Amino acid sequence: MQKVIYPGSFDPLTFGHLDIIERLSRQFDEVVVLISWSSQKKYILDIIERKTAVTKVCQKFSNVRVDAFEGLLVEYVKKNNINMIAKGLRNARDYEYEMTMDHMNKTLFPDVETLYLISRPELSFISSTLVKEIASLGGDLKKFVPSEVEAYIKKKDKK
Numbered sequence: 001m002q003k004v005i006y007p008g009s010f011d012p013l014t015f016g017h018l019d020i021i022e023r024l025s026r027q028f029d030e031v032v033v034l035i036s037w038s039s040q041k042k043y044i045l046d047i048i049e050r051k052t053a054v055t056k057v058c059q060k061f062s063n064v065r066v067d068a069f070e071g072l073l074v075e076y077v078k079k080n081n082i083n084m085i086a087k088g089l090r091n092a093r094d095y096e097y098e099m100t101m102d103h104m105n106k107t108l109f110p111d112v113e114t115l116y117l118i119s120r121p122e123l124s125f126i127s128s129t130l131v132k133e134i135a136s137l138g139g140d141l142k143k144f145v146p147s148e149v150e151a152y153i154k155k156k157d158k159k
């Protein structure tokens with residue numbers, strides 16, 4: 001049974017993330033999409049809201065499970081006996097950021113391996129950070145995020 005963890009902030013989940021999830025679901029028996037926390041990010045949706053939104057979008061994949069975790073990724077990996085992490089790479093900036101995290105994770109837990117999937121060119125410009133900016137200025141999100149996620153952000157705006 002080949003399992004993989006796809007961790008991220010998913011604030012919000014975009015079509016770029018969804019493409020990586022779909023590709024992983026074709027290659028692995030089980031995919032755990034892990035809603036995680038990064039000290040470098042400011043969130044619009046809390047961890048439970050993100051988990052709910054991502055779970056709705058991932059219902060169509062029978063081998064994809066969504067979980068949320070506030071702690072070290074390597075601790076989750078160890079506890080759940082999954083030593084393969086997957087990440088998407090859009091550009092050289094992602095590569096540099098991911099390489100540093102990879103070194104940190106490997107130093108903390110040498111058994112962990114990370115697999116990098118290059119984003120599709122037509123999706124590689126989409127970023128959660130810019131989606132948040134567009135959302136805060138009332139722009140249309142349809143081309144960047146699934147409708148379930150868009151609805152969630154709109155609901156949040158009205159609160």
Ligand code: PNS
Binds near residue numbers: 010037041071100
């Ligand atoms: O979508 P993001 O924000 O690029 O995802 C980054 C994330 C959440 C995968 C990363 O920050 C992470 O693994 N966070 C969990 C806490 C942790 O292990 N931090 C040390 C990373 S070296």
